[in-house]
Amino acid sequence: MPEEHDILILTDIPGCGTAADLEILYPDRLKRLDFRTEKHGVSVLRQYRAVVVQVNHGVNLPKLKFDALDSYARGGGQVICCLFEYAAARGLRLSKTHVCDRMRPGIRIEAECDVTRGFAVGDETWWFGTVSSAPDSLYENQMVQRQLFGVSETGDCRILATSTVNGGAVMVEEQVGKGRIVAMDLLSPGRPYYNSHGSTNKYLFAGNIIGGSVRYGKQYPNRWSYDEFVEQMRQLASRFPQLGIVNDGPCSDGRAMWSFELGDPAKPTVYLGAAVHGWEWENAFGLLRLTELLCESPGIEGLDIRDLHFRIMPIQNPAGYDAFTRQNARGVDLNRNFDLAWEELPVVQDVATPWDYNYKGTRPASEPETQAIQAIIDRHRPICAIDFHTADYIMLMPHRGDDELCGAIQANIQRRLKDRYLAQAPYNGPYQQVNMDRKTEREKMPYLVCYAAECGAAAAFLVEMSGNRDDVHAMVMNTDTVVEICLASVQECLGYLARK
Ligand SMILES: [Zn+2]
Numbered sequence: 001m002p003e004e005h006d007i008l009i010l011t012d013i014p015g016c017g018t019a020a021d022l023e024i025l026y027p028d029r030l031k032r033l034d035f036r037t038e039k040h041g042v043s044v045l046r047q048y049r050a051v052v053v054q055v056n057h058g059v060n061l062p063k064l065k066f067d068a069l070d071s072y073a074r075g076g077g078q079v080i081c082c083l084f085e086y087a088a089a090r091g092l093r094l095s096k097t098h099v100c101d102r103m104r105p106g107i108r109i110e111a112e113c114d115v116t117r118g119f120a121v122g123d124e125t126w127w128f129g130t131v132s133s134a135p136d137s138l139y140e141n142q143m144v145q146r147q148l149f150g151v152s153e154t155g156d157c158r159i160l161a162t163s164t165v166n167g168g169a170v171m172v173e174e175q176v177g178k179g180r181i182v183a184m185d186l187l188s189p190g191r192p193y194y195n196s197h198g199s200t201n202k203y204l205f206a207g208n209i210i211g212g213s214v215r216y217g218k219q220y221p222n223r224w225s226y227d228e229f230v231e232q233m234r235q236l237a238s239r240f241p242q243l244g245i246v247n248d249g250p251c252s253d254g255r256a257m258w259s260f261e262l263g264d265p266a267k268p269t270v271y272l273g274a275a276v277h278g279w280e281w282e283n284a285f286g287l288l289r290l291t292e293l294l295c296e297s298p299g300i301e302g303l304d305i306r307d308l309h310f311r312i313m314p315i316q317n318p319a320g321y322d323a324f325t326r327q328n329a330r331g332v333d334l335n336r337n338f339d340l341a342w343e344e345l346p347v348v349q350d351v352a353t354p355w356d357y358n359y360k361g362t363r364p365a366s367e368p369e370t371q372a373i374q375a376i377i378d379r380h381r382p383i384c385a386i387d388f389h390t391a392d393y394i395m396l397m398p399h400r401g402d403d404e405l406c407g408a409i410q411a412n413i414q415r416r417l418k419d420r421y422l423a424q425a426p427y428n429g430p431y432q433q434v435n436m437d438r439k440t441e442r443e444k445m446p447y448l449v450c451y452a453a454e455c456g457a458a459a460a461f462l463v464e465m466s467g468n469r470d471d472v473h474a475m476v477m478n479t480d481t482v483v484e485i486c487l488a489s490v491q492e493c494l495g496y497l498a499r500k
Pocket residue numbers: 277280389390
């Protein structure tokens with residue numbers, strides 16, 4: 001066995017979807033073992049840091065040596081086990097609940113610990129799979145979720161998450177000797193396809209046990225309106241005297257644009273923005289989370305934020321954010337409206353008209369949002385400017401900047417995001433780890449980051465994340481990755497400044 005194989009999946013179908021997904025999440029680290037035919041005594045199990053157990057067909061259950069799993073756990077092993085086999089081993093009742101599509105099953109977090117990191121007690125998120133050949137022919141989209149009943153919460157055993165359908169246990173942690181068995185329903189949720197409500201977080205909790213998926217991410221209860229979001233910004237600023245909140249002027253629907261100000265204004269500026277395309281909204285919460293972290297732990301990762309000056313505008317297009325549109329209230333694609341090479345940008349539609357996909361406006365910086373963002377860039381000449389979008393995982397580097405610094409930032413992001421999250425790229429794209437392995441380069445364009453680069457930013461780049469979802473179900477992953485990207489950039493910028 002190659003030494004790097006430290007995760008075992010013990011299953012009756014080694015080719016199952018869970019094994020395929022884990023292989024994407026932990027390439028070169030996963031070993032598959034068929035418990036029907038292969039030895040899986042404790043001496044075999046002991047070679048791995050974690051063992052994932054999945055019995056796909058109940059008829060195979062007698063072939064699984066659960067006592068070996070218990071021994072492995074007693075010696076300090078980490079077992080992640082599906083509910084059916086756990087119920088059988090502990091004499092619990094397994095329930096497999098089907099509901100119609102009028103009701104989506106979710107889980108409610110009942111305990112905050114390393115497994116549920118990113119969630120608070122009371123947070124809810126979807127957790128289900130869809131059923132083909134549903135028993136109720138009137139409803140094609142029936143949902144299924146498994147639960148356990150009869151779990152007694154003793155000193156060794158606690159329920160980490162319960163079902164929003166019937167209160168049954170969906171995730172249980174049992175301390176066994178020096179290790180533990182965490183039982184969770186990994187069979188009901190299908191593969192986490194793009195915008196899948198029931199399975200987006202399927203590997204998040206298991207990942208927290210195996211690889212530490214969540215570091216800074218946080219669940220948010222719903223997609224606040226812009227006004228609600230601004231209220232949250234105000235509340236954060238009122239909690240931390242070092243955090244300022246700035247009115248940057250009216251946007252195209254007349255409401256004020258707001259940004260955070262933090263750090264020392266005499267120091268080089270880092271500009272961070274999101275949702276310039278209003279419907280690409282999740283990253284705004286990532287920037288809110290980042291701001292909260294920078295205030296709560298100003299020495300986070302050994303960084304001294306007073307060495308920099310931050311301007312953070314989570315929602316750069318308030319009207320588009322509220323309306324779930326790409327454009328602002330006047331139908332302009334703001335990221336085609338900046339005052340750089342605007343005339344040269346081809347008009348792709350037959351008739352250039354507001355609300356066309358990339359409608360660039362009537363003249364350079366015609367829009368109040370563009371003017372407000374340009375004013376910040378003109379005034380502070382940021383060393384670093386990041387503009388967060390959602391489509392796919394890719395970095396877009398503009399025509400100018402410091403190649404070495406940009407390369408160091410990308411490498412830093414790659415190190416941070418390795419083996420943490422599994423996602424499908426939008427539009428039925430491939431499954432992949434959430435990372436920033438790909439980058440693309442652009443000519444001068446009327447983009448925010450190109451404008452910032454032209455104004456002298458050493459590192460100005462656009463980041464495309466997975467997002468644009470219709471709900472908050474991917475929020476922990478989204479906010480976590482946004483924070484990591486920002487921290488990577490801050491870290492490398494401070495190193496760059498120190499070298500200069
Ligand atoms: Zn975009």
